[in-house]
Amino acid sequence: MFTVLLAIGILVALALVFGAILGYANVRFHVEGDPxxxxxxxxxxxxxxxxxxxxxxxxxxxxxxxxxxxxxxxxxxxxxxxxxxxxxDVEAIPLDGGEEEPVQKVAVIREDECIGCTKCIQACPIDAILGAAKQMHTVISDECTGCDLCVEPCPVDCIDMVEVGVTSRTWSWEKPQGVGVQSAHIIATDRQTEAAQ
Amino acid sequence: MQTPPVYSFHGGIHPPENKAQSLQLPLGKPSLPRELILPLGQHIGQASRPLVEVGAKVKKGEAIAMNNGFLSSFLHAPTSGTISAIESRPIAHPSGLSDMSIILTPDGADEWTELEPLANWKEIGKTDVLAFLSEKGIIGMGGAGFPTQVKLQGAHKHPLTHFIINAAECEPYITADDMLIREKTLELVLGIEILQHIVEAENVVIGIEDNKPTAINALQQLLRERQSSIQVAVVPTKYPSGGEKQLIKLLTDKEVPSGQYPADIGILCQNVGTCVAVYEAIQQGRPLISRYTTLTGDALKAPQNVEVLLGTPIDHLLEYADLQDKKLSRLVMGGPMMGFTLDSGNVPVVKTTNCVLAATKKELPAPYPEQACIRCGMCEQACPASLLPQQLLWFSKSQELEKAEHYNLFDCIECGACSYVCPSSIPLVQYYRHTKAEIRDTREAAVKSDIAKQRFEARKARHEAEAAEKEAKRLARQGAAKPAAKKPAKPAPEKADAAPAAPVADEAAKKAKVDLAIAKAKLKKLEKALLEAQEKEHTEEISALQTQVDEAKKDIAELDKLVASAPAAAPAKKAAAPALNDEAKKAKVDVALASTKLKKAEKQLAEDPDNQELKDKVAGFTADLKAAQETFDKLGGDVKAAPATAAKPALSDEAKKAKVDVALASTKLKKAQKQLAEDPDNAELKAKVEGFENDLKEAEARFAKLDSAPSAQAAPAAKPALSDEAKKAKVDVALASTKLKKVQKQLADEPDNDELKAKAADFEKSLKEAEARLAELDSAPAAATPAAKPAMSDEYKKAKVDVALASTKLKKLQKQLADDAQNSELQGKVVEFKKALKDAEARLAALEAPTAAPAVTEAPVQAAPAADEETLRKLKIDAAIAKAAVKKAEKALTKAIELGSDDKDSLEQQVTKAKAHAEEIEKALQNGGQVSAQAPADSANAAEDAAFKERLKKQKVAAALAKAQVNKLKRQLDADPTAESLQQELSAAEQKQQEEEAKLEQLTNTQENR
Known part of the structure; x- marks a missing residue:
């Protein structure tokens, strides 16, 4: 009987010790998870x-x-x-409202037509439009995210969303088509010459 | 001369060299082409800034574009001639895109500009030498186009152990460097010596592949002759031993750590072409305007190396090398391993073009289709960067960018060895290039989105701060009013005191700070100007600027002091006034409280007259009340005396009181007179009437005196006072005439009453007087029409707001109706609101009419332009709003049509109505514009110009509106090409647009004629 009690007592003591260690570790090494x-x-x-x-x-x-x-x-x-x-960790569902891939655009104010109403300035969520009442406005194109919000409030319809074109500095190679498709622009083709010889 | 040790690098391949073809002929010199195309971005980094304008004449070697930032370079005219254009041209780039280029038409003279060599490069500072190299447009000629001076600067970060000259030229077909070493051995060695002096390296090694024996011999012979310390390391031919990192591994057995540069481990690499360019720049003053390029490939009959001017079109070179058009299947710039296909031959040679390969079909056959990866591992064996190409391929294919980066994708040098050995013909390098670009894009997008987020949050914070400020102000106002009303004895008001005082101090401090910032900015600007003046050696300017700078500094010091002291000083000063006010309030409340208590006590005392205690209390309260009243009076006096503005309202208050007295007296008089009429013999009543009459007269006199007082007040108050007086005069007239009428009535009942007759005469006189006064005053306000105008525009505004409200309600209802078409109640409401809207619009139109033609009114000429401008602006805004209304209505209509709603007709009507409204306003606007242009015709010229400009602007707006209309209609028409009404509208709109544009043109012409 004593043995049983001893065993239980030891187990309880161990449980308490480890519980205390775990509890302390939980507090001491608490990791502030990125919400x-x-x-x-x-x-x-x-x-x-x-x-x-x-x-x-x-x-x-x-x-x-x-x-x-x-x-x-x-x-x-x-x-x-x-x-x-x-x-x-959920299933990727298709984009709401079509599969269209987003095209990077920036707003451009046709400055001759701007009447200086400041409505677009108030609409811009990131303060990317410069101007004052009765003065011509202009878009800081580097800051513009192309969100479209300034187009609707313009009373004279002088804001265009212009696609950001690809320049030789922003251009990048396109992804090869994959298995079974002949790729242009392949390099290192001297191998074939070697094979022919 | 000892031979340095040569080590080995991992991987590499042995493709057929194909170098012999282009070495059959000696160095060629092609003729001048018809035009030279010089892209502004021939190097890594920012594109250069043009220094010349179209039509400018330039000499050979003149700078035509300068560097634009740190990683940028100069550009020079390769020959003498005329700049014929600066425009977008196709450039040598795998994308086949265009870029800004300077187009130079040679004059054939090939006349050099004056060259200034840097003879004393050994004596002057190294930074100056580097700046000189930058000005000569020297960039790395090995392939990347890294500005040389930047690379040399970077080399100073760590002590250099090795300076390596890259002469390996490992890529098949290319022999340009080989030819350069053979032709310009001495220049090369001298160039290396200059660079050695600049970078102070211990070991200088030329790394050259063993397939160039002639070049090696020439070099070794010369170096022996010169007893140079420069070593020549002959490395075995293996692709890509010419890669910077591979060559370093070959010659020093060191590896450049991932993500670092060779300079970080004390090694610098330069291409042979760069060394020669450095020599020519420093010893001859020659900028980088030409280079050696290999023309090769089986499609050329005469493959060879040429020294070619930068900007020469590839076509011109191919013609020179006898291209056989039929044999040509692919044109490649660069070598077969790392080059890229050109779409056409009209692209120019740039600073990094080392080879043009015109290949036949047999030479570069179309690649086999890609097959699945069989995991053979050959790519890993071939990779010179010790990467795992197969893993990278998986990650690239599945878009696992992070993993690809983790597997060091950015250490890939894109040499193409893996693609070369791949048995499945997988275009591995293209995958890597794509993935690299993706990763870069993602990084850029992340940076951009971070910035956007910051800006968004800053904006939000600003808005919140504004709202909070407003709220605080509101609370402060409330807080000032509330505690006074509730519990005046409590210290709450003190808190309220402190609250408004703090912002004031803040404001003063802020102002001082702003001043300080402005002064600092000024100082900076002045210092800059001073520096510039010093640089340009404008001595007379320097001293003036120096004094200005000193002054600005003094100002700043003062302001600094002010800023420091402002927060302390400000609150005390400002708190005084509101405190006074608050105290007065408190005192008043005290008075009220004391009197209430007193009253209560008195009441109690009345009920219980013998209570001694109560009596004492009453006495105490009375004393309290007196004391409170005293303080209040004192404070009130203070408050009244302090702000001058307070005098006026006080005065008018008194006037009001007098007026009330007058009214009271006259009422009493009237009553007494009535009684007297009923009982004419009552002497008492008569006496009363007389007494009342006296009272009335007295009161009137008092009132008149007070009345005249405000008119004599300060000048700015004159205008409102004037109108007040006019009002009063009118009232007087009315009063007098009423009295007269009454007396006359009485007189008619009682024709013999002499007294009444006298009264009537009296009244008639006073009426006339009053009328005269009114007339006099009336003429005065005519001079002050502006006061009248606002009243009108107020009404106008109100009407407009009504219209807007009505239309908003209508819209809302229509929306509801669209949701719930059967709801008859809603329909009824809609009709009602439509009517209301129409009414409001009519009212607005009625008001608009006089506003639109303000010049016709009697308004004095002086006020006219201002009023004109005001109306015009308003009209302009109206036009814009009307335009927007049309737009919105049209949108609603299209939506209705899309949905097949029954509302279509009403909406159409609405659209036409809105359009008509818009047109009306536009017309008014034009009229207004004309009027405004005509009105000041006789005034000064400046005003005329301004009016004209305004008109021009307006016309521009009109044209733009018309254009916008046309565009919109076109868009709609595109969407629905069958709609006839739309077509008609479109043609009408187009006509209108033409008209507007014609008018605009006319105006512009007139302006030009001026």
Whole structure:
């Protein structure tokens, strides 16, 4: 009987000791986990365009963390949906409103026609439009995210969304077509000459 | 001379060399082409900035573009001639895209500009030598086009152990460096010596592949002759031994760590071409305007090396080398391993072009289709960077960018060895290039989105701060009012005092700070100007600027002091006024409280008159009340005396009181008179009437005196006072005439009453007087129409707001109706609101009419332009708003049509109505514009110009609006090409646009004629 009690006593003591160690470790080595909202927000493109139905990217990130669909971000495109699906470990669903890949655009004000109403300035979520009342406005194109929000308020319709063209400095090689397809621009083809000899 | 040790690097391949073909002929010198195309971005980094304009004449060697930032370079005219254009031209780039280029048409004279060699390069500072190299446009000629001076600067970070000259030229077909070494051996060695002096390296080694025996011999012979310390390391032929990192491994057995540069381990690499260019720049003053290029390939009858001017079109070179068009299947710039296919031959030679390969089909056959990876591992064996190409391929294919980066994708030198050995013909390098670009894009996007986020958050914070400030102000106002009403004895008001005081101090401090910032900015600007003046040696400017700078510095010191003291000083000063006010309030409340208490006590005392205690209390309260009243009076006096503005309202208050007295007296008088009429013999009543009459007169006199006082007040108050007086005069007139009428009535009832007759005469006189006064005053306000105008525009505004409200409501209802088409109640409401809207619009139109033609009114000429401008601006905005309304209505219509809604007709009507409205406004706008242009015609010329400009601008706006309309219609028409109405509208709009544009042109012409 004593042995049984001894065994139980030892086990209890061990449990208490390890419990104490674990408890201490939990407090001492507590890792401040990156909250999920921040991680989602980091993936979103930060255009602050409101096309998802939320006033900005962070509110949408919060909504996603509360279970909203991950496919509501047209500027991010399918890539963002994929990244969100990877992060949240859910299935990647097709982008809401078509498979169109986003085209990078910037707003351009036709400055001759601007009447200086400042409406676009108020609409711009990232303060990328310069101007004052009754003065011509202009877009800081480097800062413009192409969110579209300034187009609608313009009373004289003088804002165009212009595609950012590819220059020789921003151009990149396209992905090869994959197995079974003949690729142009292949290099290192002297091998064939060697084979022919 | 000892032979340095040669080590080995991992991987590498042995493709057929094919170098003999281009070495059959001696160095060629092609003729001048018709034009030279000089792209502004021939190097890594920012594109250069053009220094010349179209039409400028340049001499050979003149700088035509300068560096634009750190990683940029100069560009020089390769021959003498005229700049015929600066435009976008196809450039030598795998994308086949165009880029900005300077186009030079040679004049054939090939006339050199004056060259200034840097003879004393040994004596002057190294930085100056580097700057000189930069100005001569020297960049790395091995392939990447890295500006040489930047690379040399980087070499100073660590002490150099090795300076390696890259003469390996490992890529098949290319022999340009080989030919360069043979032709310019001495220049090369001298160039190396200059660079050696600049970088102070211990060992200088030329790495050269063993397939160039002639070049090796020439070099070794010369070095022996000169007893140079430069060593020649002959490395075995293996591709890609010419890669920078591979050559370093070959010659020093050191590996450049991942993500670092050779300079980080004390090694510098330079291409032979660069060394020769450095020599020519420093010893001859010759900028980089030509280079050695290999023309080879089976499609050329005369493959050879040429010394070619930069900017020469490839076509020109191919012609020179006898191209057989039929045999040509692929044109490659660079070698077969790392080069890229050109779409056409009209691209120019740039600083990094080392080879042009015109290959036949047999030479470079079309690649086999890609097959699945069989994991043979041959690519790993071939990779000179010791990477795992197969892993990288998986990650590239599945877009696992992070993993690809983790497997050191960015250490890939894109040499193509893996693709060369791949039995499945997988274009591995293209995968890597794509993935690298993806990763770079992702990084850039991340940076950009971070910036956007920051800006967004900054904006949000600013908005929140603004809202909070407003809220705080509101609370402060409330807080000031509330505690006074509730619990005046508590210290709460003190808190309220402190709150408004703090922002004031803040404001003062802020202002001082802003001043300080401005002063600092000024100082900076002045210092800059001073520096510039010193640089350009404008001595007379320097002293003036120096004094200015000193002054600015003094200012800043003062301001600094001010900023430091401001927060302390400000609050005390500012708190005084509101405190006074608050104290007055408090005192008032005290008075009220004391009197209330007193009343209560008195009441109690009345009920219980013998209570001694109560009596004492009453006495105490009375004393309290007196004391409170005293302080209040004192404070009130202070407050009144302090702000001058307070005098006026006080005065008008008194006037009001007097007026009330007058009214009271006259009422009493009237009553008494009535009684007297009923009972004419009552002497008492008569006496009363007389007494009342006296009272009334007295009151009126008092009132009149007070009335005249405000008019004599300060000048700025004159205008409102004037109108007030006018009002009063009017009232007087009315009063007098009423009295007169009454007396006349009485007189009619009682024709013999002499007293009444006298009264009537009296009244008639006073009426006339009053009328005269009114007339006099009336003429005055005519001079002050601006006061009248705002009233009108206020009404106008109100009407406009009504319209807007009505239309908003209507819209909302229509929306609801669209959702719930059967709801008859809603329909009824819609109709109602439409009516209301129409009413409001009509009212607005009525108001608009006078506003639109302000010049016709009696408004004095002086006020006209201002009023004009005001109306015009308003009209302009109206036009824009109307335009937007049309737009919105049209959108609603299209939506309705899309949805097949029954609302279509009404919406169409709405659209036409909105359009009509917009047109009306536009017309008014034009009229207004014309009026504004005509009105000041006789005024000064400047005003005329301004008006004209305004008109021009307006016309521009009109034209733009018309254009926008046309565009919109076109878009709609595109969407629905069958709609006839749209076509008609479009043609009408186009016509209008033409008209507007014609008008605009006319105006522009007039402006030019001026």
């Amino acid at each position: 999920i909202v921040d991680q989602i927000d980091a993936i979103l493109p930060q255009t602050q365009c409101g096309q998802c139905g939320h006033p900005g990217c962070r509110p949408y990130a919060e909504a996603i963390s509360n279970g909203e669909a991950i496919n509501r971000c047209p500027p991010g495109g399918q890539a963002t949906v994929q990244a969100l699906a990877d992060l949240l």
